[in-house]
Amino acid sequence: MSTTFAQLGVPQNICRALEKRGIVDAFEIQAATVADALAGRDVCGRAPTGSGKTLAFGIPLVATVERAEKRHPRALILSPTRELADQITTELRSFAGDIRVAAVYGGVGYGPQLNALSKGVDILVACPGRLEDLIERGSVSLSQVDQVVLDEADRMADMGFMPTVKRILDQTADDRQTVLFSATLDGDIAKLSRDYQTNPVRHEVGETTPDITSASHVFWRVEGPARIELTAKAVEAVWPAIIFCRTRHGADRLAKQLGRHGITAAAIHGGRSQGQRTRALAAFAKNQVEALVATDVAARGIHVDGVALVVHYDPPADHKDYVHRSGRTARAGEGGVVISMVQRDQVKELTKFQRQIKLNEPFIEPDVAAMRDLSPGPSDKPKPKPQPAAAGGNRNEGGRDSRPKGSRPPRRKKPAQAGSRNGGNGGRKRNSAAKAETNGSSERKPGASTSHGNSKPKRNNRKARRAHLQQGT
Numbered sequence: 001m002s003t004t005f006a007q008l009g010v011p012q013n014i015c016r017a018l019e020k021r022g023i024v025d026a027f028e029i030q031a032a033t034v035a036d037a038l039a040g041r042d043v044c045g046r047a048p049t050g051s052g053k054t055l056a057f058g059i060p061l062v063a064t065v066e067r068a069e070k071r072h073p074r075a076l077i078l079s080p081t082r083e084l085a086d087q088i089t090t091e092l093r094s095f096a097g098d099i100r101v102a103a104v105y106g107g108v109g110y111g112p113q114l115n116a117l118s119k120g121v122d123i124l125v126a127c128p129g130r131l132e133d134l135i136e137r138g139s140v141s142l143s144q145v146d147q148v149v150l151d152e153a154d155r156m157a158d159m160g161f162m163p164t165v166k167r168i169l170d171q172t173a174d175d176r177q178t179v180l181f182s183a184t185l186d187g188d189i190a191k192l193s194r195d196y197q198t199n200p201v202r203h204e205v206g207e208t209t210p211d212i213t214s215a216s217h218v219f220w221r222v223e224g225p226a227r228i229e230l231t232a233k234a235v236e237a238v239w240p241a242i243i244f245c246r247t248r249h250g251a252d253r254l255a256k257q258l259g260r261h262g263i264t265a266a267a268i269h270g271g272r273s274q275g276q277r278t279r280a281l282a283a284f285a286k287n288q289v290e291a292l293v294a295t296d297v298a299a300r301g302i303h304v305d306g307v308a309l310v311v312h313y314d315p316p317a318d319h320k321d322y323v324h325r326s327g328r329t330a331r332a333g334e335g336g337v338v339i340s341m342v343q344r345d346q347v348k349e350l351t352k353f354q355r356q357i358k359l360n361e362p363f364i365e366p367d368v369a370a371m372r373d374l375s376p377g378p379s380d381k382p383k384p385k386p387q388p389a390a391a392g393g394n395r396n397e398g399g400r401d402s403r404p405k406g407s408r409p410p411r412r413k414k415p416a417q418a419g420s421r422n423g424g425n426g427g428r429k430r431n432s433a434a435k436a437e438t439n440g441s442s443e444r445k446p447g448a449s450t451s452h453g454n455s456k457p458k459r460n461n462r463k464a465r466r467a468h469l470q471q472g473t
Contacts, residue, residue: 003031009038011063017095018055027052032203033179034059042200043179044193048327051205053181057149058092060179062099065122065147071140073117073124075147076172078131078165080155082107082274083281085125087303088151092123099123104140106130107274114139128156128164135171145172153182153189158320162188169196214330215310216374217359219340219350220366227341228254231311232261233368234339238375239290241309242328244316248295254313255293264288264384269295288384296321305331308375312340315349319356337375 002025006015018024026034029047037043037060047053061075068074079085082105089103102116105127113130117140124131124140134140148169150156156165169178178197182189185204193200222230235241235258243258245251248269255267266280266289284292285304296317307329316322329336342350342363354360 002026005030005034005059008034010034010059013097014059014063014095017097021094023055027055029053029203029205030056030059032205033057036201036203037177037179038063040064040177042177042197044185044197044200044202045179045181046183046185046204047181048183048205053151054088054091057151057179057181058088059095061123061147061149062092062096065099068100068120068122069144070120071117072144073121073140073142074144075123075149076142076145076168077123077125077149077151078156078168079105079125079127080152080159080161081105082127083277084152084303085127086278089125092125096123101125104130104134105274106133107277110134110139128161128168131168132164135168142168142171143173146176148172148176148178150178150180150182150192153180153192154184155324157188157192162192165192166196215326215336215338217326217338217340217361218371218374219342219361219363221344221347221363222341222366223343227313228257229261230341230366230368231313232258232263234309234311234371235263235265235291237368237372238309238337240284240287240304240307241291241311242307242325243291243293243311243313244325245293245295246314246317250314251293251295255291258291258293263290265291265293267293290384296325304328306334307331308336310336310338312338315340315342315346316353319353322353323357335375337371339371 004015004024005018005026006012008026008031015024029045029051033043033045033056037057043057045053045056047056057077061077065075077085077088079088082103085103085105089101092099092101100116100120100122102113102121102123103125104113104117106129113134117124117134124145131140135142150165153165156162178200180189180193180197180200185193185202220230231243231254235243243254243265245254248271251267251269255265258265266283268277268280272280280289280292281304283289293313310326310329312322312325316325326338329338340350347363350363
């Protein structure tokens with residue numbers, strides 16, 4: 001029997017906002033955790049990708065957060081990637097009313113983020129690296145944060161951000177409420193829970209490896225260049241698709257090659273600007289492109305429902321990455337197909353991965369028709385048409401400069417500065433810093449030190465706030 005959000009004690013204004021979007025009944029993880037989080041308890045939750053964790057922690061935050069002062073947020077959500085931070089922010093704003101929600105992450109300018117903080121942010125969604133930068137600049141203080149959510153804590157651990165996460169938590173109020181969600185609750189996550197949660201209520205939903213058991217997995221024996229044509233045929237049969245490459249250059253090259261085979265594709269990786277990544281992800285979510293070609297780091301923030309196909313064009317680094325990549329399809333109870341392109345020298349490695357994740361699939365010759373039969377059904381959406389390059393477009397995004405050949409003024413060499421080679425290294429240093437900011441996951445290196453004060457004010461009267469909430473306000 002399903003449980004409605006109203007039955008869980010969610011305030012009417014939030015229920016009405018969700019109902020306008022057709023959301024009335026709670027998913028399993030939401031039904032398990034929302035009431036405890038509304039009551040102010042620490043929650044430790046394990047749930048698979050696509051199970052509805054954002055509403056599970058977002059609803060209690062919106063319902064109970066207090067008004068923030070300038071540069072002193074009251075609630076904090078830590079996210080491993082900028083794409084996920086953006087998606088969380090968008091989801092919360094859809095039912096937040098006058099609660100102020102903003103995101104901070106690297107790879108973009110500081111201006112809009114500083115402006116939002118100076119006006120006041122009630123719920124701050126942040127990637128660890130950029131948040132530490134802002135703390136060091138004196139642009140934000142966490143001393144009044146009394147509600148914290150760690151989303152996809154296992155991914156933050158995998159990406160090396162645990163030291164940063166701990167330093168951030170040490171700056172929040174001593175008596176904070178801490179909610180932690182993760183696909184696994186062992187190892188570093190278990191230790192994090194012991195050190196930073198107080199008598200947490202634990203909820204586990206779904207299977208330990210649901211991303212594996214929910215999808216159909218096939219392993220095709222294919223060599224070198226043949227992978228391109230087979231990938232194009234697979235996407236033509238079943239899309240939307242996410243295709244994984246190991247390198248940025250490989251992702252860019254494959255996206256262009258698929259275009260030559262009539263497949264509309266966009267690349268997303270750490271070498272692209274945040275604007276490029278955002279536009280590529282938005283086009284994919286709107287079915288304006290058939291395939292998203294991604295690297296592993298960029299893909300950690302991709303949460304798009306309805307992905308019908310995942311292709312391991314290059315093999316993953318380990319079995320955990322295989323699980324994570326494959327989890328982009330067969331989400332929220334839907335089906336999906338996962339194809340691995342296996343070259344001769346990769347059979348041994350992928351056989352090992354199969355044992356580690358309890359798969360037992362044969363390595364077979366490619367068969368697009370059989371793959372199509374395994375899928376939830378070919379997409380009935382009209383195939384998107386390739387978009388012509390806009391005049392004067394950005395070359396980095398595939399467009400061509402519209403100016404006639406030879407119309408550019410001749411480039412003049414700048415005179416070299418005294419004591420430097422090739423005109424000095426000042427500009428080079430700035431370029432290197434900018435590259436590092438947009439590289440990989442857009443976060444600062446874990447382990448960087450930060451300075452902060454030790455003042456931690458006591459939490460406001462939370463009992464009064466809970467009583468106020470229970471009166472239906």
